[in-house]
Amino acid sequence: MHIFYTPLANGAPRVLPPGESRHCVRVLRLVPGDDITLVDGRGGLYHCRVTRADPDACEVTCIEKIEQHGKRDFSIHLAIAPTKNNERLEWCLEKCTEIGIDEITPLLCEHSERKTVHRERLEKIIIAAMKQSCKAYLPTLHPLAAYRDFIRDTPPAPGYIAHCAPGDRRPLHRACTPATAVTLLVGPEGDFSPAEIRLAIDRGFLPVSLGDSRLRAETAGIVACHTVHLVNAIARPDTPSR
Numbered sequence: 157m158h159i160f161y162t163p164l165a166n167g168a169p170r171v172l173p174p175g176e177s178r179h180c181v182r183v184l185r186l187v188p189g190d191d192i193t194l195v196d197g198r199g200g201l202y203h204c205r206v207t208r209a210d211p212d213a214c215e216v217t218c219i220e221k222i223e224q225h226g227k228r229d230f231s232i233h234l235a236i237a238p239t240k241n242n243e244r245l246e247w248c249l250e251k252c253t254e255i256g257i258d259e260i261t262p263l264l265c266e267h268s269e270r271k272t273v274h275r276e277r278l279e280k281i282i283i284a285a286m287k288q289s290c291k292a293y294l295p296t297l298h299p300l301a302a303y304r305d306f307i308r309d310t311p312p313a314p315g316y317i318a319h320c321a322p323g324d325r326r327p328l329h330r331a332c333t334p335a336t337a338v339t340l341l342v343g344p345e346g347d348f349s350p351a352e353i354r355l356a357i358d359r360g361f362l363p364v365s366l367g368d369s370r371l372r373a374e375t376a377g378i379v380a381c382h383t384v385h386l387v388n389a390i391a392r393p394d395t396p397s398r
């Protein structure tokens with residue numbers, strides 16, 4: 157199934173954006189009559205058929221529209237300090253998008269070794285992961301935020317700060333409540349500073365552990381994201397998977 161991203165699809169999409177048109181016609185060599193799937197990044201999934209294979213503006217007709225495709229009753233906002241190695245953060249966001257995430261904020265922490273992010277590149281990786289995993293919702297990538305500003309501006313409940321410092325930390329799978337809007341904080345290679353941990357806890361974020369292993373930041377982001385999904389899956393009554 158070939159999936160294309162059409163952010164401007166209001167109602168029944170008729171023309172693919174230029175980049176997607178080129179991929180459809182030049183790379184995949186699709187022709188009129190071929191079936192494709194479009195997603196608009198806002199929950200809309202469209203089963204379509206190619207009507208005019210123009211590499212600059214491929215025309216399609218919509219056969220079926222599915223609204224709120226894959227909508228969940230919980231959301232995840234991952235605030236994570238960019239790793240020194242860009243590719244590790246890119247890998248983390250790709251995997252979290254495949255698992256299912258709703259918002260991402262790169263965090264600038266006291267121990268951050270990387271103080272900039274390539275937003276456009278990250279955006280492309282997230283879009284590709286959304287398509288590859290057949291999702292219709294595109295995670296929101298927020299601009300890089302200073303940790304203190306993020307903590308000040310973000311409602312803490314339910315929010316969890318994952319850290320490796322000494323102190324009480326509940327396992328995330330026990331602390332996390334299902335069917336809520338969750339904010340997860342993951343620190344840099346040097347971890348959060350004691351002052352940053354204190355600030356988050358004072359604001360109402362709960363300190364959590366992701367297990368006994370000391371995970372790399374990018375691994376921690378994925379584990380935290382998947383743990384929230386698992387908590388919600390266990391809480392959900394058994395429904396046969398389609």
Ligand code: SAM
Pocket residue numbers: 317318319320321341342343344345346347348364365366367368369370371372373376
């Ligand atoms: N420098 C820290 C140390 O030596 O213990 C490790 C920091 S770790 C590489 C980067 C981030 O991953 C941490 O700030 C935390 O958010 C998260 N993390 C890694 N392992 C974790 C665990 N077992 N429990 C909670 N958070 C963890």
